[in-house]
Amino acid sequence: MQGKGIAGKTAYAAMLIALSMLLSYVEALLPISVGLPGVKPGLANLVVLTGLYYMKPGEVLLISVTRILLSAFLFGGLSALIYSLAGGLLSFGVMLLLKQIKGFSVTGVSIAGAVSHNLGQLAVAVAVVENAKVLYYMPGLMIAGVAAGSVTGMLAQTCRRYLTSAAGRKDGE
Amino acid sequence: MNQAGEKLFTRKDAGLLAAVLLVAGAAALFLGLPGRAQGELVRITVDGRLYGEYELARDRNIRVEEGTHYNEVVIRDKKVYVTEADCPDRYCVKHHEITKSMETIVCLPHRMVVEIVNVGATKWSAETDGIWESGSHGKPGDAGKPGGFENIDGYTE
Known part of the structure; x- marks a missing residue:
């Protein structure tokens, strides 16, 4: 992704935002319901996760935040925005941190991201409804994060294999 | 690309997984989820x-x-x-x-x-x-x- 001008970078970022929004949409079509509110595979995180390995953190953050804002305006409604932002920002921070530490695979980074995403949303939920009973969801949401993070992590691993070989051919990197 | 990044699952991943499950389990115990009664x-x-x-x-x-x-x-x-x-x-x-x-x-x-x-x-x-x-x-x-x-x-x- 190096050696591109501002126009190229903008186009690239826009494409990835569109991709992540499409993944959210596809995910919404899947009839997955475990009875816990808001539990989903988190396929949009695939873009953020993969991006962390190829782009500057600032660029990935921009993509993540823009996707959240656009999704909230288009589908979710503004009441969902604060939850998405809390989850998205916390998970971005945690994933970035873990990626810097040697020894974690993409799967590990993904699991940490998914779990922290759910915990971030839960924290906002507790604050908003002013009822600590919402914490009842914590164990379930953490387990769900592990499951979703594992799936997304393995998908990201597969994506990286192709992306790395493609990048190797094009950029000679 | 670091070597660990190419692996699907590492020892540190396993540690992380164990830590998360442990915290989830501890939270469940703390909240008293197991053995909770029929409510009234x-x-x-x-x-x-x-x-x-x-x-x-x-x-x-x-x-x-x-x-x-x-x-x-x-x-x-x-x-x-x-x-x-x-x-x-x-x-x-x-x-x-x-x-x-x-x-x-x-x-x-x-x-x-x-x-x-x-x-x-x-x-x-x-x-x-x-x-x-x-x-x-x-x-x-x-x-x-x-x-x-x-x-x-x-x-x-």
């Missing part, structure tokens, strides 16, 4: 304030109205669920039925929490539990047992 009372709070308390054993519909919003809460056969709401995400409607104490249904946009509570599990004896399990409507009050259930009747009508 349905408590609805809106924005942190008590909206009403209702007997779990008595079937009824509760329309929780707050401003222009509403959630239709149904108590039937000792199960609690939300049938209708005008919130945007409708997670509360999709939520599974709750039956046990500590279980909650949350409507985040309306800041409404429906929870099942076990009224003084320590105070109430085994014989009172027997009465609740019979599930006959209105019996607890008739039995003249001590406790705050007169208040509940005030809420129900």
Whole structure:
């Protein structure tokens, strides 16, 4: 992704935002319901996760935040925005941190991201409804994060294999 | 590319996984999720304030109205669920039925929490539990047992 001008970078970022929004949409079509509110595979995180390995953190953050804002305006409604932002920002921070530490695979980074995403949303939920009973969801949401993070992590691993070989051919990197 | 990044699962990943599961398990224990009892009372709070308390054993519909919003809460056969709401995400409607104490249904946009509570599990004896399990409507009050259930009747009508 190096050696591109501002126009190229903008186009690239826009494409990835569109991709992540499409993944959210596809995910919404899947009839997955475990009875816990808001539990989903988190396929949009695939873009953020993969991006962390190829782009500057600032660029990935921009993509993540823009996707959240656009999704909230288009589908979710503004009441969902604060939850998405809390989850998205916390998970971005945690994933970035873990990626810097040697020894974690993409799967590990993904699991940490998914779990922290759910915990971030839960924290906002507790604050908003002013009822600590919402914490009842914590164990379930953490387990769900592990499951979703594992799936997304393995998908990201597969994506990286192709992306790395493609990048190797094009950029000679 | 570091070497670890090419592996599907590393030892540190396993450590992370174990830590997460441990925290989740500890949280579950701390919250008292295992071995929680059948609840007795349905408590609805809106924005942190008590909206009403209702007997779990008595079937009824509760329309929780707050401003222009509403959630239709149904108590039937000792199960609690939300049938209708005008919130945007409708997670509360999709939520599974709750039956046990500590279980909650949350409507985040309306800041409404429906929870099942076990009224003084320590105070109430085994014989009172027997009465609740019979599930006959209105019996607890008739039995003249001590406790705050007169208040509940005030809420129900």
